[in-house]
Amino acid sequence: MRRLGAYAAVLALAATVLGLTGTPRATAAPARATQAEIPAGVTAGVAVFDRTTGTFTERINETLKFRSASVVKLLIALDYLRTHDPRTLSAADRTRLDSMLRSSDDTAASYYWDLGGRTAIIDRTVAQLGLTDTANPPAGYEETWGYVALSAADTVRIYRYILDTASAPVRDYVMGNLRQSTRCGTDGFDQHFGIAGSFERPWAVKQGWSGFGSSGGCTPKPPTTAFAAAGVQGSAQPSAQRAAAAVDLTREALHTTGTVGAGDRTIVAVFTLHPDGTPYGTAYTDLGRLTRSLDVPGAVRPSGTWFGTWSSGVNVRPRPTTVDSAPLTTLPAGVEVLVSCQKLGQEVTIPPYTNTWWAYLPQYGGYVTNIYITSPGNQLPGVPVCSS
Incomplete structure (x- = not known):
C-alpha cells in the first residue's frame, strides 16, 4: 500500500475522504432495480x-x-x-x-x-x-x-x-x-x-x-x-x-x-x-x-454495503493481515467497493491513523484495512462482524 505524500496533505485529504467532517459515503445494496441512474456528466x-x-x-x-x-x-x-x-x-x-x-x-x-x-x-x-x-x-x-x-x-x-x-x-x-x-x-x-x-x-x-x-x-x-x-x-x-x-x-x-x-x-x-x-x-x-440501477430480469444482486475508498495501490489480501498474506490484487484508485462484513485483524498505521479493523470484499475474495474505506470511525457502521 502506498502512503500519501506529505504529512500535511494526508491530514487534509483524510479529513475529507474518511468522512471526519460529514457522513459516511455508503449505500445499501439495492434489493431491486427502480430507475436508471446516469451520473452527471456521463x-x-x-x-x-x-x-x-x-x-x-x-x-x-x-x-x-x-x-x-x-x-x-x-x-x-x-x-x-x-x-x-x-x-x-x-x-x-x-x-x-x-x-x-x-x-x-x-x-x-x-x-x-x-x-x-x-x-x-x-x-x-x-x-x-x-x-x-x-x-x-x-x-x-x-x-x-x-x-x-x-x-x-x-x-x-x-x-x-x-x-x-x-x-x-x-x-x-x-x-x-x-x-x-x-x-x-x-x-x-x-x-x-x-x-x-x-x-x-x-x-x-x-x-x-x-x-x-x-x-x-x-x-x-x-x-x-x-x-x-x-x-x-x-x-x-x-x-x-x-x-x-x-x-x-x-x-x-x-x-x-x-x-x-x-x-x-x-x-x-x-x-x-x-x-x-x-x-x-x-x-x-x-x-x-x-x-x-437497471431492471435486469434473472439477476441476483450481492448483499452488503457499498463504500467509497481512497488512496492508490490499496492491496486486497486473503486474510486481515500483511503477514504471510500476499496481495490478491490492488483496487483501482478511489473505486467504490461492496463490503459484506468486517473483522479484527493486524493493527495497521497510516499516519495519523491506526486501525485494527478490516473489511471483507466478497467480489475480490479478500480484505482491505478499514483505514482506506471512506467512513468515519474505525468500525464501519451497519456492517456485521464476519462469522469466521
Whole structure:
C-alpha cells in the first residue's frame, strides 16, 4: 500500500475522504432495480433484453454510437470462427483467442484484426449479423480496431446471434470464455466492473475501456505493441488521434456487456463516456451505480454495503493481515467497493491513523484495512462482524 505524500496533505485529504467532517459515503445494496441512474456528466447508451419474454426492459440512447474499445473483440472472434471450427483450433489459436476473450488481450486482437483484413472484418460481420449502427473506424485509422463504432442495440444483436444463431461449438466456445473473464486484463486494468460487479454469477462479460492512461488497479504491465496496433484499450490517445469523428474519440470510455442469469436469460449492454480526465476508479464506480440501477430480469444482486475508498495501490489480501498474506490484487484508485462484513485483524498505521479493523470484499475474495474505506470511525457502521 502506498502512503500519501506529505504529512500535511494526508491530514487534509483524510479529513475529507474518511468522512471526519460529514457522513459516511455508503449505500445499501439495492434489493431491486427502480430507475436508471446516469451520473452527471456521463453519456450513456443502454439496452437490456430479456430473452425469456423477448422484450427490452431498458432502452436509453440504445442506437447511439460509441467507440467500441475492446467490445469489438466479439466481432473479431466471430469473424475468425466463421471459417475455423473451435473444436479443431491449433494450440496457438486457442491460446490467443482465449486470452482475447477472457483477459481482453490487445496483442491477440491486433493479430486477428490484421489477419482478417481489418475493416473487412466489420463489413462481413455487419452483413452476417444484420447490424445497423456498427461502422468501421474513421478514415485514416483503419488499423485501430478500438475505434470501430458500436451501439448498445447492436451489441444486443451480437449476443442474440451468438446465443440463438451461431453453431453450438461457436456459441459454447465464445460464451464459455466470457464466463471465465479474469479479474485483470492483460494490460493491468481491473475489468470486473459493471455487470461483473453488480450481479452474482452466472454471468458472462466482454468489457471495454479506453483513454484512462496506465492506472487500472491491477499490477501495471508495459505495453507490448505500438499504440495503433493496440487498438487504444487502456491507453491515452495521442493528440493527433483525438480528432473529431463520427464517434467520440476524446472522452474516457467504459463499457460493460454480456449476459446475466441462468441460461443467459438477460443480455445487458451499457456504453458510457465520461468527462475528459475522469480517473479510472471514478468511471468504474459511476458505471457500477448505473448498472446496479437497471431492471435486469434473472439477476441476483450481492448483499452488503457499498463504500467509497481512497488512496492508490490499496492491496486486497486473503486474510486481515500483511503477514504471510500476499496481495490478491490492488483496487483501482478511489473505486467504490461492496463490503459484506468486517473483522479484527493486524493493527495497521497510516499516519495519523491506526486501525485494527478490516473489511471483507466478497467480489475480490479478500480484505482491505478499514483505514482506506471512506467512513468515519474505525468500525464501519451497519456492517456485521464476519462469522469466521
